[in-house]
Structures are given as structure tokens and as C-alpha cells.
Amino acid sequence: MAPIRKASSARPAWRSGVAARLRRRAAIPPVLAAMVPDDGPLLGAVPLVEDDSRWAAATANYLTVVGHGGVELRRGWHEVERGRWDAQAATFTLTWTDATRRPLVLTVPEAVSRGEKAVAVDVAPFARALRQGVESALVHAVTGQLPGGRRVTVSVRRDSDGRLYTASDLSTDDAAALDEADGAALEELIRRARDGVGLPTG
Numbered sequence: 001m002a003p004i005r006k007a008s009s010a011r012p013a014w015r016s017g018v019a020a021r022l023r024r025r026a027a028i029p030p031v032l033a034a035m036v037p038d039d040g041p042l043l044g045a046v047p048l049v050e051d052d053s054r055w056a057a058a059t060a061n062y063l064t065v066v067g068h069g070g071v072e073l074r075r076g077w078h079e080v081e082r083g084r085w086d087a088q089a090a091t092f093t094l095t096w097t098d099a100t101r102r103p104l105v106l107t108v109p110e111a112v113s114r115g116e117k118a119v120a121v122d123v124a125p126f127a128r129a130l131r132q133g134v135e136s137a138l139v140h141a142v143t144g145q146l147p148g149g150r151r152v153t154v155s156v157r158r159d160s161d162g163r164l165y166t167a168s169d170l171s172t173d174d175a176a177a178l179d180e181a182d183g184a185a186l187e188e189l190i191r192r193a194r195d196g197v198g199l200p201t202g
Contacts, residue, residue: 027112027119028055035066037074039160043133044126046092050109056092058129061160063094065106073104076160077133081169085127092123092130097157099171139164140196144189146182154186154193164199166190 028036028045032055036042040060048054054067063080065073081095092106111118141155154168168175168186178186191201 027121028057031068032066033057035071036064037062043129044124046106046108046123046126047112047121048106048108050112052112052114056106056126058126058133060133063130063133076137078137078157078159078165080130080134080137083130083134085123092127094130097155097167097169099169099174140193142189142193142196144185144192146178146185148179148182150182152186152189154189156193156197156199164197166194166199 027047028042029052033042033045036045036057037059039062043058043060045055045057048056048065054065054072057064057066061076063073063075063077064071075096079097081097083092083094085092090108090110092108094104094106096103108121108123111120113119137157137159139156139158141153143151143153145151152168152170154166156164156166158164168190170178170186175183175186194201
């Protein structure tokens with residue numbers, strides 16, 4: 001998903017709770033909006049079923065999926081490797097920095113039912129928030145080829161608490177299975193990534 005940069009303005013209305021946030025994004029039902037973490041404005045939300053009972057919501061630090069049964073999923077943007085919108089299939093597909101996790105597919109209906117009316121869904125605010133969240137969590141990245149031929153990317157990311165940490169696109173099992181030469185090359189990539197943002201490399 002190509003990055004889109006859009007800065008959101010901070011307003012005192014954040015502090016007044018869910019009702020103030022709903023004035024900006026009134027589509028999501030209040031009972032579901034109340035389950036979304038209050039870490040800033042509700043930047044975008046999309047329904048996942050036509051009966052309005054499940055939504056995916058984006059805030060500054062989190063992707064949250066909520067339903068009438070409660071919070072179904074909450075992930076920090078630093079955990080999302082990339083997101084892609086397929087207009088033909090009407091789906092957002094998210095892959096994770098943890099390669100062992102299966103991609104998350106969010107299918108968005110064209111409209112939701114509100115009484116006898118069908119209200120059209122606009123995915124653009126959610127798409128922008130997704131791109132902004134993933135982009136803001138990625139601080140720096142380096143890519144290199146290991147002696148065995150595999151290309152690896154190591155990134156420095158910022159978690160939901162503002163802490164920087166290093167991750168690679170190798171699964172834990174794949175990293176553990178590297179031979180000595182590939183392991184040393186991976187450590188060098190990690191050192192370069194950390195050095196690029198001034199983190200300790202020793």
C-alpha cells in the first residue's frame with residue numbers, strides 16, 4: 001500500500017470522550033466506538049458486516065476490531081508490516097511483522113443498514129489512517145542479501161508506547177535455523193539498522 005502522509009490536528013475535544021470523537025466520525029455506532037482505545041481522534045472506521053454489528057477502527061496507535069461481543073482484535077500499528085486495499089474484492093489485507101501470523105482480511109460491505117435505509121460506506125478515511133499508522137511506526141529499514149542468497153529486511157520500529165525496537169522479516173524459526181555465515185550477516189544488518197537511528201549497536 002503506497003504511503004499517504006496526512007497529519008491530524010490535535011483538539012481539546014479529544015478529552016471529552018467518545019461523544020466528541022463521534023462528531024468527527026459518526027458512522028460507527030456509539031456502543032462500538034466506546035470500545036476503541038482513546039489515544040486520540042477516531043481517524044477512520046469501516047463496517048465489516050452489513051448489519052452494522054462489527055467494525056474495524058483506526059486511531060493514532062491502534063487497529064481495533066470490535067463487535068457487540070467486545071474487542072475482537074487490537075494491534076499496534078508497529079505490528080503491521082503492510083496493508084493493501086483491493087477495490088474489486090472490497091477487502092483490506094494486512095500482513096504482520098511477525099511472519100508466523102496469518103494475514104488479516106477485512107471485507108467491507110458497500111453499505112450498512114440503518115433502519116429502513118442503506119447508508120453507503122466510504123473507505124477512504126480508514127485507508128488513509130491505515131497508511132499513516134504503518135508509516136509512522138516504521139522509523140528506519142535496511143535490506144541486504146545473506147550469503148545463502150536470502151534477502152532480509154531489518155527495520156527499526158516505534159511501538160505504541162514510543163519505544164524503538166528492531167525487527168526483521170524472518171520468522172523466529174527461520175532466524176534460528178540460519179547457519180553461522182547467514183547469522184553473522186543478519187547481525188550486521190541489525191547493527192546497521194540500529195546505527196542508522198543512533199541506537200546502541202554493541
